[in-house]
Amino acid sequence: MSLTGYKRSDGRWGFRNHVLILPLHQILSAAARDIEEQSNGAVAVSHDWSQMVEKDHERLIHSLAGNATNPNLYATILLRLGTPIEDEVITRAKSYGKTKLVEISLSDFKSLDKLTQAGVTEANKLLTEANNEQRVAAPFSAIVLGLECGGSDAYSGITANPALGVASDKLVAQGATSILGETMEILGAEHLLAKRAITKEVGQQIIDVVARYEASINYEGIDIRGAQPSRGNIEGGLSTLEEKSLGAAKKAGNAQFTGVLEYAIAPTKAGLYFMDTPGHDIEQLTGFGAAGVNITVFTTGRGTPTGSAVMPTIKVATNTEMATAIPDIIDLNSGTIADGTQTLEENGEEIYNLILDVANGQLTKAELGGHHEFNLSRLYGSSDKLISYARSIHRT
Amino acid sequence: MSITGFAHKGRGVGIRDHQLILPSVVCSTHVSRKIANEVGALTFAHQNGCGIIGIDVPGVDNFFIELANHPNVQSVLVVSLGCETIQGPELLPKINQELSRLLVIQESGGATGTYEAGVVQAKQLRDNFKSEPKEVERLVVGLDLARNVENLAEIKSALTASGFAVEIEDKKGVSEHNLAKLMSKKVHIIFSFADENQPPSGFPLIPVINIASTSPLHAALSAEFDLLSDVKISEMIELLTKVCQGEKTKSEVSGIGEIVAPRAVRSV
Structure with missing residues (x-):
């Protein structure tokens, strides 16, 4: 299948x-809404940043500047x-990418009404320009895939996650980038990932970030x-964190890990x-968006409607019952693997094809529903100086 | 001074008659907003309800309960997802049972089913239970002192002399923490003295009267302040009376001010 995108x-x-x-405050x-x-x-996105310099200042600046320049x-x-x-956010954004940035300042427009009117006029002008851009043939290296799961159940590890792993492996082999997140969700499995x-050094980094997290x-x-x-x-049937x-x-398949990334980088x-x-x-979605992820696959056992303003987010159900009950938020069902009507490889191939279809312009359920959830992630100082402590306690 | 408000059984007498669509988790904020926009209710975006640990769990839980039980609230529709940390079915009994309902996205036909059911339930809550007018026995006025206010003592004694109770929060810098704490103290209305380097603020459930300082930022944004720095105390009380009688503050018109729940611990 061919791939097209905006260069x-x-x-x-x-x-x-x-x-x-x-919005920068x-x-x-x-007004953004x-x-x-x-x-x-x-x-548009909403957030709760009030421009105070917090312990998480760098993390917040990365998150805002990165999302402002998502490809x-x-x-x-x-x-x-x-x-x-x-200006700090804007300067950082300019160092991340060449996305066109237009500033509209309340100090210039004096009232929120006038700022909103100016925003609408500017947005419509930019949308017209954007509509004149053409998709062109893209290489597979254009894909920066985000791997996410939420509301996991007992099926996650045997259906949707390994099926997504099949798709991720295939894309990585074709030159794409794929990013696994959620440190908590590899806690207990970090040694297996480090071996890959x-x-x-990269293996040690995986062990270290998990220890730092814990x-x-x-x-x-x-x-x-x-x-x-x-x-x-637990209600979904999971008994332990390790499980x-x-x-x-398994979302990350069997490919080798090229590196470890800090949040939003x-x-x-x-x-x-x-x-x-x-x-x-x-x-996690905000961190991926800031890191330039341009498509995300989100496996879910319980079913969740969320999406991103900057990335199409494909929802893959782990079980047929949920996929059937709430079809308006599910793009693809991997429950067929447990049902015995599809093999893991067949379902993985289906996810792979859907990733390409969505990359080529097919809208996801989250996009059709208008989901633009966005959060700024804060550590409240808990993680900054813990790496040496973490190294001293981690299990080797 | 006599102020006629709205009798909200179990919640007290409010000066506003708001319906609140309360998302118990970030994942239900979008569906909540769609419902709120359709029926003319209030809601807010937030990042809480799941992946929270430690003292943030009771902290966020209590914050949601206090919002839902505020005297300016007529009725509440809690919209939850189903698999989150703060469970809707557990939150609901802690909220005033009068005019409070719950919908769970994972059990109500997904986002579409929840939206449709939510619109029906919110309209029923609104139309079948009209609030009766009732005198506010003791109006509680909140003061957000995000900056130093020189004539604070005079302001306090003028408010007290008018028969109002006064609650003060004085964390300097941003106003949002003060506003959240004043909400917990069930204030009906707030005078906000924003930090010189911060814009005016708002809190959707509670009318906020913003008073500018003489700072360059406040001068540039003066159109969004209700009162300027040279305002007389008598003028403050005059506007407060009008707002209690229904006149909207600038932040109520523009809808500014995200409701920010207190957080102290990282998300997992």
């Missing part, structure tokens, strides 16, 4: 050509107050192995990566 001047590829409305979130509603198809965007309209800290690292939770006085799997997971992790890690060459993200679905 960006910075060398990256997009599979959508969105105009994003990104939480009080501009309402209004502009989305009144424009001819711009997408699926033709342009981003940055709604700002006119404060200096906003391209070098010893230490950051211990730092809060909480035993993660007691807090997970979640109640929803959840062994299943979750883009890979610099093709291959399979592990990114240190929370398991929180939306914090």
Whole structure:
């Protein structure tokens, strides 16, 4: 199957050509939503950042600047107050990619009404420009795939996750990039993943980020192995964190790990990566969006409707019962593997084909439903200085 | 001074008659907004309800309960997903049972089924249970002191002399934490003194009257403040009276101000 996309001047590829409305202060979130509603198809996100310099300052700047320059965007309209800290986001965004950035400042327009009107006018102008762009033939290296799971159940590890692994392996072999996230969800399986690292150093990095993660939770006085799997997971039939992790890690197939990425940071060459993200679905999506992921596959056992403003998000059901009960949020059913009507390889091939179809423009259920969830992820200082501590406690 | 508000059985007497579509988890915020937009209710985007641990679990839980039980709220529709940490069926009994309903996306036909059922239920809650007018016995006025206010003592004594109760939150910097705490104290209305380097703020359930400072940012954004820095206390009370009688504040008109739940621990 051939692949088409939008070639960006910075060398990256997009599979959508969105105009994003990104508020740079939480009080501009309402205006961003209004502009989305009144424009001819711009997408907006909301968040709660108030421009205070927090412990997580760098993480927040990466998240905002990275999403502003996701390759699926033709342009981003940055709604700002006119404060200096906003320049930090904009400068960083310019260093990440050549996405067209348009600033609209409340200090210039004086009122939110006028800012909103200006935003709608600008968005519609940019959308017209975007519509004049043509898709062109793209190489498989254009794909930066995000691997995610949420609301896992006992089927996740035997149906949807390994089937997604089949698709991921095939794409990585064809030169694509694939990113596995959710550190909590590999806790207990990190040694198996480390063995698949391209070098010893990368393997050690996998062990280290998991140990750092566990230490950051211990730092809060909480035993993660007691807090997970979640109640929803238990109701879905999962008994231990290790069982959840062994299943979750199967999304990454059997390919070698090329590297480990910090949250929201883009890979610099093709291959399979592990990114240190929370398991929180939306914090993970925000991290992927910031890292330049241009398509995400999200496996789910219980069924969740969420999506991203910047990336098409394909929902794969782990079981037929749920896929049948809530078809409006599920794109593809891997429950057929457990039903015995499809092999793992056949279902994996189906996911692979759907990834290409969606990359080529087919809309996902989350896109049709208008889902643009977005969160800024914070560590509240818990993870910054724990690597040496983590190394001292991790199990080797 | 006599102020006529809305009798909200179990919640108290409010000066607003809001219906709240309360998403118990980030995953249901979009469906909640669609329902709210259709029926003219309030809702908010947030990133909580799942992947939270430690003190954030009771913290966020309590925050949602306090929002749902605020006197300015007429009725509540909780929209949950089903597999999240804060479980809708457990949250509902902790909210005032009067005029509170619950929908679970995973059990209500997905996003579409939940939206359709939500619109029907929200309209029923609204239309079948009209709030009766009732005098507000003791109006509670919140003061958000995100910046220092020189004539605070005079403001307090003028409000007290008018028969109002006064609650103060004075964390400097951003207003959102003060606003959340004032909500917990069930204030009916808030005077917000934003930090000099912060814009005016808002809190969808509670009318917020923004008073500008003399800072360059506030001068540039003066059109979005209800009152300017040289306002007299008598003018503050005059506007407060009008807002209690139904006049909308600027932040109510523009809809600004994300509701931010208190968080202290990273998500897992």
